[in-house]
Amino acid sequence: MPTDIAPLSQILGALEAAGEPTRLRLLALLAEAEITVSELVAILGQSQPRISRHLKLLAEAGLIDRHREGAWAFFHLAQSGAVAALARDILRRIDPSDPQFVSDRARLAEARRTRAEQAARYFAEQADNWNRIRSLHVPEEQLEAAIRDIVGKQEIRSVLDLGTGTGRMLELLAPRAERAVGVDLSTAMLAVARAGIDKAGLRNVQLRQGDIYALPVERDSYDLVLVHLVLHYLDDPLRALREAARTMRPGGRLIVVDFAPHSLEFLRTDHAHRRLGFSREEIEQMMRDVGLENVSYRSLTPRTRDPEKLTVSLWVARDPRIISDLVPATVSIA
Known part of the structure; x- marks a missing residue:
């Protein structure tokens, strides 16, 4: 089967998984960067069990990828396959000026600034000690x-x-x-x-x-x-x-x-x-x-x-x- 098409059941499952406000917001965020659960909790202001449940459903539908490194797990929008292409197409059709998505992107930018500041502080502290x-x-x-x-x-x-x-x-x-x-x-x-x-x-x-x-x-x-x-x-x-x-x-x-x-x-x-x-x-x-x-x-x-x-x-x-x-x-x- 060509990689750009999928069975009807898989497409329907992906649409059902994406068709919920929080999960759609998660897809938009995970299209921007690899993000951990704790960061998503802070960005969306929801509990960790709730966010983890949404991520599980998105992963099972093939919409996002997950990989674990030590004690951390990273999530990102799926990169290949028909379902991934469907997710990207859905996100392209969202009005980028929608207040909810603007707010989410602002919080993501804040999280990324925090990462950068932490790294910058580290470099400043460790500049002479490698x-x-x-x-x-x-x-x-x-x-x-x-x-x-x-x-x-x-x-x-x-x-x-x-x-x-x-x-x-x-x-x-x-x-x-x-x-x-x-x-x-x-x-x-x-x-x-x-x-x-x-x-x-x-x-x-x-x-x-x-x-x-x-x-x-x-x-x-x-x-x-x-x-x-x-x-x-x-x-x-x-x-x-x-x-x-x-x-x-x-x-x-x-x-x-x-x-x-x-x-x-x-x-x-x-x-x-x-x-x-x-x-x-x-x-x-x-x-x-x-x-x-x-x-x-x-x-x-x-x-x-x-x-x-x-x-x-x-x-x-x-x-x-x-x-x-x-x-x-x-x-x-x-």
């Missing part, structure tokens, strides 16, 4: 050597480092580039990065304060984009990768570095990690979803079998466009 996290995975020298190997010897015109943090990746790659830009939300982290860049004597680096979901940089302009140990802090990694892809020059490369799936719950509670790692398949699917071609994957596993140690994964994807894709048909290139 030793504990670094001790959990392979030595920094080994990870940096792997990144240098991936980058190779080809010319780099422009580098973009998203969530630049201490600026270490800029220090590593900027000497190879004509121009390098680092973006971070935290002014405290940008201060740390600026000190390191000044110390390294790098004059081709710019630092910008900005949101990874709305990057303050040019589109179609960077031939190397790096997202280094950042995605696990985000509530919507796919959205961040989509924004990263928009900055890439045709033929440009995206390097994602992050942890493989793990169970170190203290990283979430004590260090503001939103996600406990990513599988190879999860990131590769995200790459495809944002229009990139997967190129390579590798993992760096600590030699010890200590369960407290983390595996670091590195993904490389490429923008499949060619330069002519950005040039109007009426323009010729000599």
